[in-house]
Amino acid sequence: xxxxxxxxxxxxxxxxxxxxxxxxxxxxxxxxxxxxxxxxxxxxxxxxxxxxxxxxxxxxxxxxxxxxxxxxxxxxxxxxxxxxxxxxxxxxxxxx
Amino acid sequence: xxxxxxxxxxxxxxxxxxxxxxxxxxxxxxxxxxxxxxxxxxxxxxxxxxxxxxxxxxxxxxxxxxxxxxxxxxxxxxxxxxxxxxxxxxxxxxxxxxxxxxxxxxxxxxxxxxxxxxxxxxxxxxxxxxxxxxxxxxxxxxxxxxxxxxxxxxxxxxxxxxxxxxxxxxxxxxxxxxxxxxxxxxxxxxxxxxxxxxxxxxxxxxxxxxxxx
Numbered sequence: 001x002x003x004x005x006x007x008x009x010x011x012x013x014x015x016x017x018x019x020x021x022x023x024x025x026x027x028x029x030x031x032x033x034x035x036x037x038x039x040x041x042x043x044x045x046x047x048x049x050x051x052x053x054x055x056x057x058x059x060x061x062x063x064x065x066x067x068x069x070x071x072x073x074x075x076x077x078x079x080x081x082x083x084x085x086x087x088x089x090x091x092x093x094x095x096x
Numbered sequence: 097x098x099x100x101x102x103x104x105x106x107x108x109x110x111x112x113x114x115x116x117x118x119x120x121x122x123x124x125x126x127x128x129x130x131x132x133x134x135x136x137x138x139x140x141x142x143x144x145x146x147x148x149x150x151x152x153x154x155x156x157x158x159x160x161x162x163x164x165x166x167x168x169x170x171x172x173x174x175x176x177x178x179x180x181x182x183x184x185x186x187x188x189x190x191x192x193x194x195x196x197x198x199x200x201x202x203x204x205x206x207x208x209x210x211x212x213x214x215x216x217x218x219x220x221x222x223x224x225x226x227x228x229x230x231x232x233x234x235x236x237x238x239x240x241x242x243x244x245x246x247x248x249x250x251x252x253x254x255x256x257x258x259x260x261x262x263x264x265x266x267x268x269x270x271x272x273x274x275x276x277x278x279x280x281x282x283x284x285x286x287x288x289x290x291x292x293x294x295x296x297x298x299x300x301x302x303x304x305x306x307x308x309x
Binding site (some may be wrong): 011012025026041042045063069073078081085 | 126
C-alpha cells in the first residue's frame with residue numbers, strides 16, 4: 001500500500017526533529033556515547049528515507065536482497081577495518 | 097529504463113514487472129555507490145579512532161549552523177522529489193515540474209552554502225596542502241581531518257550537482273513537450289538517486305560536523 005502525502009510530511013518532520021536532536025547531542029557531553037547516539041539517529045533517518053521516500057517497503061524481495069547485500073558488504077568492510085585497529089595493541093610491535 | 101510508465105517495453109509482461117526491473121537496476125547502481133562512499137567512511141573511521149582529539153577539534157572548527165541548514169535544505173528537497181514522484185504517478189505534469197524545480201533550487205542553495213564554507217576554510221588557510229596553517233597542538237592530524245572533510249563533502253557535492261543537472265534536464269524536457277508521454281520511470285529513478293544522495297549527507301553531517309566530544 002502506498003503511503004499518503006500526510007505520511008511524507010510526517011517523515012520530513014521526523015527528519016528535522018532528529019537533525020535538531022543530533023545538534024543538541026553534539027553540544028552536550030554524554031561521556032563517550034555521543035558518537036553512538038549520533039550514528040543511531042543517522043541510521044533512523046536513513047531507514048525512514050529508505051522505507052518511505054525510496055519506497056523500499058513496497059519493492060520486490062529481490063530489490064530488498066540487493067539493497068541489503070550492499071549494506072551487508074559495507075558492514076563487513078567496517079568490521080574488518082575496526083578489528084584491525086582494535087587488535088593492533090594485542091601483540092606489541094616496534095614502530096607501531 | 098522505459099521512457100514512459102504508460103508504455104510497457106516488449107521484454108516485460110506488465111507494468112509491475114517493468115517497475116520492479118527498473119527499481120532493481122537502479123538499486124544495483126546504488127549498491128556500487130554504497131561501496132564507493134563506504135571506503136571513505138571506513139577511512140574516516142580508521143583515522144578518527146587513531147586521532148580522536150584532532151578530529152573532534154576539526155569538527156569544532158566547522159559551522160554546525162551552516163551544516164544544520166544544509167541538512168534541512170536536503171531534507172526539504174528530498175520531500176519535494178517525493179512529491180514530484182507522487183505527482184507523476186497521478187499524471188500531474190505541472191505539479192511534477194513545480195516540485196522538481198523546488199528540489200533543484202534547494203540543491204543549488206545547498207551547494208552555495210557549501211562553497212561559502214569552502215571559501216571560509218580557504219581564507220583561514222585550512223585547505224590541506226602547502227598553504228595549510230594551524231597553530232594548535234596537532235596540525236598534521238588536523239590536516240588529515242580536513243582532507244577527509246574536503247574529499248567527502250566535495251564528492252557528495254559532485255553527486256548533488258549531477259542530480260541537479262538530471263532534474264534540470266527533466267524539467268526542460270517536460271516543459272518543451274507537455275503533450276508527450278511523461279518519463280515517469282525516469283522521474284522515479286532520479287528520485288531514488290536524489291534520496292540516496294540525501295542519505296549520504298545524513299551520515300556526513302554527524303561524522304564531520306557534530307562529533308565534537
